[in-house]
Every structure is written in structure tokens, then in C-alpha cells.
Amino acid sequence: MAILVYIEHADGAVKKTSLEAVSYAKALTEKTGEGDVIAIALGSISADALAEAGTAGASSVKHVADENLNAGVIQAHADAVAQVAKSLDAKTLVLAKSSLGDAVAARLAIKLDAALVSNVTELPDLSDGYRVKRSIYTGKAFAVTAVEKENKILAVKKNAIDLATDGAPATVETVDLSLDDALFAAKITATDKAEGDILLPEADIVVSGGRGLKGPENWHMIEDLAKSLGAATGCSKPVSDIGWRPHHEHVGQTGVKVAPTLYVAVGISGAIQHLAGVNSSKYIVVINKDPEAPFFKAADYGIVGDAFDVLPKLKQALEAAK
Amino acid sequence: MELKEQTGGSVTVLHVGEADADPTLRKALAIGADDAIRVNAFPKDSLFVAEQIAAIAKQNNYDLILMGRESIDFNGGMVHGMVGELLGLPSISPVMKLDIEGSTAKMAREIEGGKEQLEAQLPLVLGCQEPIAEWKIPNMRGIMSARTKPLQVVEPSSDTVASSVLQYELPPAKGAVKLIDADQVEELVRLLKNEAKVL
Ligand SMILES: Cc1cc2nc3c(=O)[nH]c(=O)nc-3n(C[C@H](O)[C@H](O)[C@H](O)COP(=O)(O)OP(=O)(O)OC[C@H]3O[C@@H](n4cnc5c(N)ncnc54)[C@H](O)[C@@H]3O)c2cc1C
Numbered sequence: 069m070a071i072l073v074y075i076e077h078a079d080g081a082v083k084k085t086s087l088e089a090v091s092y093a094k095a096l097t098e099k100t101g102e103g104d105v106i107a108i109a110l111g112s113i114s115a116d117a118l119a120e121a122g123t124a125g126a127s128s129v130k131h132v133a134d135e136n137l138n139a140g141v142i143q144a145h146a147d148a149v150a151q152v153a154k155s156l157d158a159k160t161l162v163l164a165k166s167s168l169g170d171a172v173a174a175r176l177a178i179k180l181d182a183a184l185v186s187n188v189t190e191l192p193d194l195s196d197g198y199r200v201k202r203s204i205y206t207g208k209a210f211a212v213t214a215v216e217k218e219n220k221i222l223a224v225k226k227n228a229i230d231l232a233t234d235g236a237p238a239t240v241e242t243v244d245l246s247l248d249d250a251l252f253a254a255k256i257t258a259t260d261k262a263e264g265d266i267l268l269p270e271a272d273i274v275v276s277g278g279r280g281l282k283g284p285e286n287w288h289m290i291e292d293l294a295k296s297l298g299a300a301t302g303c304s305k306p307v308s309d310i311g312w313r314p315h316h317e318h319v320g321q322t323g324v325k326v327a328p329t330l331y332v333a334v335g336i337s338g339a340i341q342h343l344a345g346v347n348s349s350k351y352i353v354v355i356n357k358d359p360e361a362p363f364f365k366a367a368d369y370g371i372v373g374d375a376f377d378v379l380p381k382l383k384q385a386l387e388a389a390k
Numbered sequence: 391m392e393l394k395e396q397t398g399g400s401v402t403v404l405h406v407g408e409a410d411a412d413p414t415l416r417k418a419l420a421i422g423a424d425d426a427i428r429v430n431a432f433p434k435d436s437l438f439v440a441e442q443i444a445a446i447a448k449q450n451n452y453d454l455i456l457m458g459r460e461s462i463d464f465n466g467g468m469v470h471g472m473v474g475e476l477l478g479l480p481s482i483s484p485v486m487k488l489d490i491e492g493s494t495a496k497m498a499r500e501i502e503g504g505k506e507q508l509e510a511q512l513p514l515v516l517g518c519q520e521p522i523a524e525w526k527i528p529n530m531r532g533i534m535s536a537r538t539k540p541l542q543v544v545e546p547s548s549d550t551v552a553s554s555v556l557q558y559e560l561p562p563a564k565g566a567v568k569l570i571d572a573d574q575v576e577e578l579v580r581l582l583k584n585e586a587k588v589l
Pocket residue numbers: 277278279280281303304305306307318319320321322323334335336337338339340341342345355356357358361373374375376
């Protein structure tokens with residue numbers, strides 16, 4: 069018996085959210101007695117990078133190194149994970165919530181006859197059945213959910229658990245699977261991805277700009293502040309709609325949902341649809357020249373002031389405090 | 391409707407839910423759908439909904455099954471994947487752009503930190519997201535003709551659920567914002583460092 073964790077990787081390293089999922093699974097086996105935590109990774113990545121999953125709590129990593137799996141082909145990923153889950157007789161699968169993770173998990177729920185719970189924010193309560201708390205209404209509420217199948221898939225939200233870092237490196241085992249050509253029927257013909265940038269959904273600090281920045285030519289102020297903070301950059305929806313920033317940076321109900329420890333909003337009014345994407349942030353700082361801006365009601369810290377005046381000063385103060 | 395205008399064919403709207411959704415289905419007919427089907431049941435969980443959709447799809451050989459990437463309440467984002475798996479079809483989400491050329495679908499999908507272009511043969515199941523299409527508003531002629539278009543109510547074909555919600559909770563209330571003078575940004579840095587401990 070074991071808990072299986074589907075881990076994702078990017079730029080040659082296991083994603084931090086996937087390592088969190090490993091730590092979640094480790095804490096889960098301590099409650100359920102399901103034995104070891106075994107991770108599964110798909111596509112090209114070095115064994116050394118995968119061994120890192122051990123520090124978060126995995127005892128071993130099954131690596132399906134087939135390079136056809138480098139792209140996130142949903143059907144093929146789901147099939148590979150299902151094959152390994154069955155061979156290990158794993159009753160529980162854990163993964164980090166992500167756009168690929170969600171898509172793969174949904175197919176796995178059918179393949180493994182499992183109950184899938186997404187946006188999980190805590191370890192389950194086993195005192196009366198199997199109850200999982202998940203975030204709903206984009207973070208505005210929680211639903212305590214009873215899981216009614218023996219097989220379970222939990223898609224864990226960022227920051228649901230503290231990342232463990234004290235484990236020994238995992239052993240990495242290469243696994244060969246036979247994957248039917250039909251699984252690759254959906255072909256990825258091009259990928260346009262910002263390399264090396266901190267990815268917004270996973271960032272610990274996010275700096276976002278809104279229409280208050282007046283135009284794309286002023287975005288260097290957001291980028292400079294983000295650089296001082298080691299942050300990813302985001303924006304409000306109108307900013308991406310008018311093309312000041314790429315669509316994948318748009319934060320909110322219809323865009324990316326972020327869950328950083330610190331979210332800095334500059335020149336964003338704080339419409340409910342924007343807040344829907346940020347209300348899982350631990351701390352929110354709002355910089356806005358209008359003291360009545362609704363965002364201040366959702367903020368922990370605020371500065372009422374002109375972004376063009378405050379941002380350069382803030383950057384300086386941050387550099388001085390380093 | 392954009393695809394129908396380009397390629398012909400017919401559009402069915404399908405909903406799993408109770409009778410209070412009928413006005414919304416009529417609105418979809420007014421916008422231009424040809425017929426509507428409502429599976430008459432409270433949508434208990436994602437698996438339940440996916441099984442109803444798959445059962446209807448099996449009877450009708452749709453070329454394309456479109457739905458939203460996730461619901462606005464539970465944010466599960468899983469029904470399209472489940473339907474795809476139940477039907478043995480590829481499922482792709484979140485699709486932001488879709489063009490059909492013959493039997494090939496050309497799509498753009500949002501991924502973390504960028505965008506991906508994909509191609510696949512119909513039939514397909516897609517979870518969609520803005521800006522997939524322009525919003526359409528029903529016109530008077532559409533509203534009139536919607537009244538006589540078929541809205542078929544069928545009973546659920548299975549009763550499986552994988553989970554059920556026991557209780558809802560609200561997050562703890564947020565304290566009042568601490569305002570810092572625009573001329574004392576150092577104070578903000580100090581608070582972030584020493585109080586919030588995020589730097
Ligand atoms: C169905 C639907 C879905 C939506 N989804 C999203 C979503 O996912 N994400 C999203 O962001 N929005 C979404 N919106 C739009 C949302 O309602 C708001 O219109 C949008 O968030 C406003 O963006 P903004 O705050 O950048 O612009 P504005 O509302 O124009 O606000 C600009 C702010 O900048 C401030 N400002 C101006 N100049 C300065 C200055 N020099 N210094 C400091 N501050 C300044 C102003 O006081 C103001 O508060 C959605 C809307 C709908 C209807």
C-alpha cells in the first residue's frame with residue numbers, strides 16, 4: 069500500500085506546489101497508515117531533480133521518462149498515472165491543484181473509480197468517515213465534503229500545508245509503460261511560455277497593476293518592484309483586455325487565482341471579480357490614490373497615494389532594507 | 391452560435407438541474423440553439439453531472455461537447471475531463487480560442503505562464519474560458535421563436551455520487567487595514583518584515 073503523488077516539473081525542477089502535495093501526502097499517511105509516499109513524474113527530467121521529492125516526504129519516485137510526455141497531453145498523463153496507481157494498488161492519489169493537474173485528475177477519477185476532491189485546504193478529518201475541507205466560491209467560503217468512495221483523489225491547494233524539507237533524497241526508479249498512440253490524439257503544435265519567470269499561480273509574492281498605471285509604458289514600475297521583492301507580476305482584467313499585459317497575467321475570477329503569502333495591488337480598484345482571484349493571499353498590500361477604493365477593505369496594509377510617487381520610493385526602501 | 395454560422399450543423403443545450411433553470415434554457419434557445427435537454431435532477435456532485443452528460447451524449451453523437459472550464463460556485467473544473475473519459479474522447483481545458491476546419495479543431499489553451507496551441511480531430515470535449523466567443527444577446531425574433539423550440543425534460547440515467555457536502559463555512563473575518571502614510575513607505579517595509587514576516 070502507498071499513497072501516490074502526481075508531481076509536475078518545470079525548468080528542470082519539481083514544482084514547489086508539487087513538493088507541497090508530497091508533504092501533504094506524507095502527513096496524510098501518518099493519519100491513515102497507508103504506508104509510503106511514492107511520487108510519479110512524467111517526461112524528461114534528471115534523476116537528481118526528482119530525488120528532491122524525498123526532502124518533502126516521498127520515499128521513492130517512479131519516473132516515466134517517455135519524452136512524448138514532456139508536453140501536458142492530458143489523456144496520456146492520466147493513462148500513465150492510472151497504470152502506476154494500479155500496479156501499486158494505491159487507494160489514494162494526491163496532486164497539486166493546477167490547470168494540468170485538474171484536467172488529468174478528472175480523467176483519473178473515472179479510470180480509478182475514485183472520488184475527486186479539488187481545492188483541498190486541510191488534511192482530512194477521519195473522526196467520522198472521511199471529511200475533506202475544500203475552498204469554494206474562489207476562496208470566499210469552504211465546503212466540508214464527505215468522500216464516499218474507497219479510492220480517493222485529492223487536488224491540494226497551494227499553502228494547504230507547510231512544505232517539509234527534512235526528508236532524505238528519494239530513490240528514483242525509471243518505469244517503462246506502453247502508451248497507446250490514441251492517447252496522443254490531441255496534438256500540441258506550439259507552446260508560448262515565458263521561460264524562467266516566476267509562475268504566477270505558484271509565486272509566493274505577487275505584484276499586480278491595474279488601470280491606475282495609465283499605460284503599458286509604465287509597467288517597468290511594477291516590474292522593478294517585483295524584482296526587488298522576488299515576485300511574479302499580475303494585472304487586472306481590463307489591463308490584459310486592452311493588451312497592456314498578456315492574458316495569462318490576468319488575476320481574478322475569470323483569470324488566474326493566486327495564493328501568495330504577499331499580494332501587492334497597485335492602481336487596482338478591488339472589484340469583487342478581481343478579489344475572487346486574490347482572497348486566498350496571506351497578506352494584501354494596496355496602493356491606490358483613492359481612499360474609498362474597495363480594495364482597502366480587503367487589505368492588511370494600505371497606502372493612499374499616487375503610484376507614480378509611491379512605487380519608486382517603495383523600491384528604494386526595499387533595497388535599503390536588504 | 392459562431393461555429394454554427396461558420397460550419398452549419400445544429401446546437402443542443404444540455405443542463406443537469408431542476409426546473410428553475412428552464413428560463414435560462416429558453417434564453418439559450420433565443421440566442422439560437424436548436425433544441426434543449428434538461429436532465430431533471432439536483433446536480434449532486436461532479437461525477438453525477440458528468441454521468442448524465444455522457445449518457446445523453448452517447449445517444450446523440452455530438453461532434454463537439456462544450457462547457458465552461460469550471461462552475462462559478464464550486465470551482466471544481468472536472469466535469470469536462472470526466473465526460474471525456476466516460477466517452478473515450480480527448481478533453482481539453484481551458485480553451486480560449488477554437489476554430490474548426492473540416493473535422494479538425496484548432497485551439498489555444500491557457501497554461502501556467504503562457505499559452506499552448508493544440509490540434510485534434512472531432513469529436514472532442516472542451517472546457518472553455520473567455521474570450522472563446524463574443525457574448526450574444528437574444529433579439530426579439532429569437533425570443534419569439536424560442537417559445538416553440540423543443541425543451542425536452544428527461545429523468546437521470548444513474549444515481550452515482552462520489553462525494554456530498556456536509557457543511558459550509560466562512561473564512562475568519564479580516565481585520566481593519568493598517569494605513570501607512572505615503573511619505574513613510576519605510577514603515578510599510580518594516581511592517582512587512584517584522585509584523586507580517588513576509589520579507
Ligand atoms: C463577468 C466579469 C468577470 C470579471 N473578471 C475579472 C477578473 O477576473 N479580474 C479582474 O481584475 N477584473 C474582472 N472583471 C472586471 C472588474 O469588474 C473590474 O472592472 C476590474 O477589475 C477593474 O480593473 P482596475 O481595478 O484595473 O480598473 P479601475 O476599476 O478603473 O480602477 C483603477 C484604480 O486605479 C486607481 N488609480 C488611478 N490612478 C492611480 C494612480 N496614479 N495611483 C494609484 N492608483 C490610481 C483608481 O483610484 C482606481 O481604484 C470582471 C467583470 C465581469 C463583469
